[in-house]
Amino acid sequence: MSENKKFPNQVAVCGSSSPGVGIAAGPPHEALFLVLSYLPLFELLSMGAVCVSLRDAVEHDVLPWLHLVVDRPLSSRLNDYILGRIARKADGRLRTLALINCFKISDSALHEVVQNNPLLTKLYVPGCTSLTPEGVIRAVETLSQHSHNLNSLMIGGIYNIENEHLEVLKYYLLKNRSQQQQQQQQQQRRLYHKDIEASKLLRNECVAMIDVEMCPKCQEMGRVYDCSRERCKIKQEQKFGAECRGCSGCVPRCEECGGCVDGDETEEAVCVGVLCTSCWLQLPKCNHCNKPYCTRHRQNVASSSAAGFVCEVCIET
Known part of the structure; x- marks a missing residue:
């Protein structure tokens, strides 16, 4: 047979x-x-x-291409030509465009994509250093003319952004937001320990309208954080203005709770950053150096057991 x-x-x-x-x-x-x-x-x-x-x-399936997120390891490989080819797979129905640290993307390529995809609601281009503020404004203006869907923008890491550029971008984004969304934006507080990467924000509807603003302390553009401490929150709600509101370079913050810390209550962690004394006492610590990981970096624990763990720094040394 x-x-x-x-x-x-x-x-x-x-x-x-x-x-x-x-x-x-x-x-x-x-x-x-x-x-x-x-x-x-x-x-x-x-x-x-x-x-x-x-x-x-x-x-042939359009659905997987409606939310285009380019992150590592593809960020360094993406150029204008490849972006155009991938974006065309959405057939003009792209809803999210997130280019994370794609430093080869130019203003002309970004404009071509947004021009062909008027339904975009989220435009994330943090770390795209070849883009200019004028190019981003042109893209947002194009989307606002074609439709009023764009309601979230990320531009952190783009060079030479001034307050004038920010005001123009806010003008277009506010036009696209309803009164209810604008009220939610005003009430929303950005906390340092809850700030997450752009690639993880795609299914989160409670996203800030724009990710950067002018720091009230250093007058530089960047991410400005509110304090999680209750006393600072009360000051801000009473319009007194919290002294600890600012960028991470101006105000040291606890990696675990996001509260402001001063020199007297600053404790070291294994990961980059500092902890307040209260959080430091509650976190499990390395058996050798007696330093903890914050929750965000706890997955870096190389070996752990019921008796404790040894951090990666101690293992290497």
């Missing part, structure tokens, strides 16, 4: 075949289409290179 007659009902997965067996490629499983939209860009592109069936599924 021939091999073909032994296995008449055998179906190949993703177009694969075995020697001596004539097998027709089958379509991807229906569940695959539900998974695609949740894959990060790197994994999505990798899946398209597995086989013909998966490549066709990735190429």
